[in-house]
Each structure stands twice: as structure tokens, then as C-alpha cells.
Amino acid sequence: EVQLVESGGGLVQPGGSLRLSCAASGFTFSDYSMTWVRQAPGKGLEWLSYISSSGTPIFYTDSVKGRFTISRDNAKNSLYLQMNSLRAEDTAVYYCARNCRGTCWFEYWGQGSLVTVSS
Amino acid sequence: QPVVTQEPSLTVSPGGTVTLTCDSSTGPVTSGHYTYWFQQKPGQAPRTLIYDTTNKHSWTPARFSGSLLGGKAALTLSGAQPEDEAEYYCFLSYSATWVFGGGTKLTVL
Numbered sequence: 344e345v346q347l348v349e350s351g352g353g354l355v356q357p358g359g360s361l362r363l364s365c366a367a368s369g370f371t372f373s374d375y376s377m378t379w380v381r382q383a384p385g386k387g388l389e390w391l392s393y394i395s396s397s398g399t400p401i402f403y404t405d406s407v408k409g410r411f412t413i414s415r416d417n418a419k420n421s422l423y424l425q426m427n428s429l430r431a432e433d434t435a436v437y438y439c440a441r442n443c444r445g446t447c448w449f450e451y452w453g454q455g456s457l458v459t460v461s462s
Numbered sequence: 463q464p465v466v467t468q469e470p471s472l473t474v475s476p477g478g479t480v481t482l483t484c485d486s487s488t489g490p491v492t493s494g495h496y497t498y499w500f501q502q503k504p505g506q507a508p509r510t511l512i513y514d515t516t517n518k519h520s521w522t523p524a525r526f527s528g529s530l531l532g533g534k535a536a537l538t539l540s541g542a543q544p545e546d547e548a549e550y551y552c553f554l555s556y557s558a559t560w561v562f563g564g565g566t567k568l569t570v571l
Contacts, residue, residue, distance in 0.1 A: 452509070
């Protein structure tokens with residue numbers, strides 16, 4: 344059974360940093376590209392970042408470019424999102440998603456991790 | 463950054479048919495946008511219903527279908543069930559950027 348479990352969320356002050364993890368199980372992690380998506384409270388979904396199965400290429404949405412870094416450790420079956428210079432508007436539930444073996448995205452989703460940026 | 467627009471809300475009667483649409487600010491939606499459709503219920507993670515405009519996953523109920531309609535992407539629900547009440551999001555692919563629509567709140571009433 345495919346499982347994606349996000350962790351590392353919590354309360355952080357504006358300007359601070361946080362690292363989210365997404366632990367994958369039930370499949371060969373190194374075979375799949377991955378994606379991060381977030382959802383602010385009461386708002387819609389926002390695509391954040393993509394990483395291929397090998398680690399490159401990588402893409403970011405403009406609002407996080409230069410502040411967030413996606414990475415993966417295929418030996419540890421884990422995906423990461425390093426978030427720096429956090430702002431109040433980064434407050435959201437952060438989801439990781441596994442893409443398909445082919446070209447499709449978002450085949451499976453994690454349950455999300457809440458990040459709250461507040462003083 | 464492209465803007466992707468959906469109807470904010472729609473209502474369908476049980477057993478009825480409804481079409482949700484997804485429009486792009488850059489022009490007509492085509493197969494090259496590889497449209498995705500997601501269903502999200504309160505307190506839950508999204509679930510992918512449709513990928514690459516028309517393709518279904520094994521868990522996608524047969525009553526859902528994806529298409530292109532009049533320059534927009536469309537999700538048609540035929541024979542609505544009470545459990546289909548949810549928020550629906552589309553997602554479009556552009557050149558090295560990807561954008562969600564704002565979502566459609568579907569009420570089955």
C-alpha cells in the first residue's frame with residue numbers, strides 16, 4: 344500500500360525556517376517524481392514544487408522561488424521541503440504527492456502537515 | 463503567471479448531471495495543458511479523479527468524465543450522488559509552471 348506521511352510542520356515566527364519531510368513507503372521511491380502542494384486555511388490548492396525521480400530537473404512556483412528548496416534522499420525514501428524566510432502568507436497545510444510512473448502527476452497524496460507562521 | 467478560473471459554486475440535484483469548467487487566461491485549454499481534476503472533501507487531502515484531460519484512475523467513479531468543451535476543460539458528473547458534494551479543483555500545465563484553478567464548490571441538493 345502506498346503511503347506518504349508528512350512531518351515537520353508547526354508554529355514558526357516570520358522570517359524563520361522549517362523543514363518538512365515526506366516519508367514514502369509501499370513503493371520504490373526512487374522510481375517516481377514527487378510534488379509539493381499547499382493549501383492556506385479556507386483557500387484553494389497551490390502547486391509549489393516538482394522534483395524528478397533522480398533529483399533533476401526541479402521546478403518552483405514564483406512565490407517560493409529563492410526561499411524554498413525541494414530535495415529527496417532516495418536511500419531514505421524521503422522527500423523534503425526546506426522553507427526559509429517564512430511569511431504569514433506561507434501559513435498552510437502542505438501536501439506531498441507521488442506522481443505516476445509515466446507522465447501523470449498526483450497519483451497519491453499524503454494527509455498534509457500544517458505550517459503556521461505567526462509571531 | 464497564468465490564471466485558471468472555475469465556477470465558484472454549482473448545485474446539482476441527486477441523479478442529475480452537471481458540468482464544471484476550467485478556463486485559462488492565456489487562451490483556449492487544449493490537450494497540451496494535460497488537465498487534471500481533483501475532488502476534496504472537508505478535512506481531507508485532495509483525491510485525483512482525472513488526469514491528462516480524459517483519463518481516469520482505478521478509483522474514479524464511472525459517473526465522472528473529463529473533456530474539452532468550447533475552449534475550456536470540463537468535468538462532467540452524470541448521475542450525481544450525495545457523496546459527490548465536495549470542492550473540485552482543476553490543474554493545468556504550462557511551460558515550466560503549473561497552476562490550480564480556484565475551485566468549484568459543488569452542492570448536491
